[in-house]
Amino acid sequence: MNRLLAPLFALLLAMPATLYAQPVGYALVGGLLIDGSGAEPMPNSIVLIRDDRIEAVGSIGRLPVPQDYQLVSTEGMTVMPGLWDPHVHLLYNGHPDFGHWFSSYADRFADVTIPASALQFLMAGVTSVRDLAVNTDDIISVRKRITAGEIPGPTIYTAGSALVPGGAASYRPHVMPVENPRDAVRKTRAQINAGVDIIKVLQANEGFQEELNAIVETAHAAGIRVTAHGRTDEELRVALRAGVDEIQHIGIDTPTLPEDILDMVQQRIAGGTPLYWNPTVGTVLNRDELAADPEWLDDPKNFAGLPQDIELDIRQAISNAEFTTLPRSASDIIKRKVQNLGERGVIFTFGSDEGTFGHPASEATWRELEAWVFELGMDPVAAIKWATADSAAYMGVGDEVGTVTPGKLADVIAVKGSPLRHFSTLREPAMVFKNGKRVR
Ligand SMILES: [Zn+2]
Incomplete structure (x- = not known):
């Protein structure tokens, strides 16, 4: 050994292993x-x-921190x-004109717009999403790349693709028209074979029963749930008669839910079949704030992962958009319908x-939570449980993920x-830790 290097080598040998070993785990301390x-918040945690799991949870002075943890x-x-x-559309990035979006970018959804939304969600601390209308091949391919670790994103x-009544439907890249009952069986099976987790139906009408x-x-029969878009009373009646598992949205075009619909809801639940409902109130309740102050839409993080041409297109469309405010009654309608359904x-x-x-x-999830807590009066700890543990349980993975408790996947x-x-x-x-890896 070189005479000059020998003392240095001896010094390195004398150093404790922790100084140059890779950390074998993380210790998040103090928060x-x-x-x-739903448990009481715990200080000094x-x-x-x-690896990819939460190993232990405790508080300062009670839970020892292993020396080799970072x-x-x-x-x-x-x-x-x-x-x-659990209600997102990764193919969109906030452009106000869907028709323009489809005709301009359908061939870039899989490589550009879906991965951009996935990246933005992960950076916003959203570690699991459910996409409810997107070209099946596109989303399955992006999911594979995320699972393989090729690109960042949530689970x-x-x-x-959403199943829609056939016939007049014009081409849209995220829907699959259904022509008759036999075609409905065939396409539902095709979707399940392609790997979807739930079937979504859009624009169901009386003729589609x-x-x-x-x-x-x-x-x-295949153990897969069905969810239906439900902004109109007609959609709701058809969906409830068919026995769908979950409804999406709360419509604001009518002031109340008609008694016959509420009766169908009540009878079904009394008969022992639960009914799930995903109201998505933020897009409505946050609209006045957006109209009053569209500046936050300019935030660069809302365009993370997008190439310059698409970013410019969205920015221009936003600056030309008309910001209509909602009638005051919209908020009352949502509150009344949520209350009636809850009852x-x-x-x-x-x-x-x-x-x-x-x-x-990069913004949608916390804005939705904020609308529930500050407009609809939900308890904040309950809101966090709803957007974590309850969502994981509903998707059938409550034993694996959704809480910060020992043994769960480390999405923290x-x-x-x-x-x-x-x-x-939460903005x-x-x-952000995803499966135990620090990504932010
Ligand atoms: Zn939607």
Whole structure:
């Protein structure tokens, strides 16, 4: 050995192993823990992450931190499970004109716009999403690339292409027209074979009843749920008659839900079949704020992952858009319908309808949560449970993910300050861990 290097080598040998070994795990130390179970928040928490799992959870002075773990201070922060958003549209990036979006970018959804939304969600601390209308091949290919670690993104569940009544439907890349009941069976099976997690139906009308019945029967025989778009009373009646599992949206075109619909809801639940409903109120309740102050739409993070031509196109469309405010009654209508459905035993699922105008992936989820807490009066700890543990349980993976508890997959975020008072603390998380890897 070189005479000059020998003392240095001896010094290195004398150093404790921790100084130059790779960390074998992370220790998140100091923050307030909201674990997603609905439990009381715990101050001065310690969360140990090893490999892809949460290894242990405790508090300072009680849970020892292994010496070879990398210490990550969460002082002044809130530590939470990664959020879920079970109603998203990754192919959109907030452009106000769907027709223009489809005709310009359909061949770039798989390589550009869906991965951009996936990246924005992950950076926003949303570690699992469910996409409810997107070309099946596109979303399945992006999901494979994320799972293989080729591109960053949340865990993706999806309905793939939405099934719609055939005939007059003009070409849209995210729907699959159904011509008759036999075609409904065939296409439902094709979707399930392609790997979708749920079947989505759009624009069901009275003439589509037999087709929708066939879709539900075929999906249920394969153990797959069916969800229907439900902004109009006609859509709701057809969907409830067919026995769909979950309804999307709350319509604001009528002031109340008619008694016959509420009776159908009540009878079904009384008969022992739960009914799930994903209201997506943020796109409505946040519209006045957007109209008053569209500046936040200019935030560069809303365009993360997009090439310059698409970013420019969206920015121009936003600057030319007419910001219409809603009648004051819209908020009252939503509150009344949510209350009426809740009284009849509906189980609400969480979702933001991300991708539509004013709801880019980097913002949609926390804005939806904020609308529930500050407009509809939901308890914030319950809201976090709803957007984490409850969403995971509904998707059938509640034993694997959704809370910050030992043994679960380490989808964990930390935000500065407290979402118990300000949901906007979730706007830019300080840290995001996905399957135990720190990605932000
Ligand atoms: Zn939607």
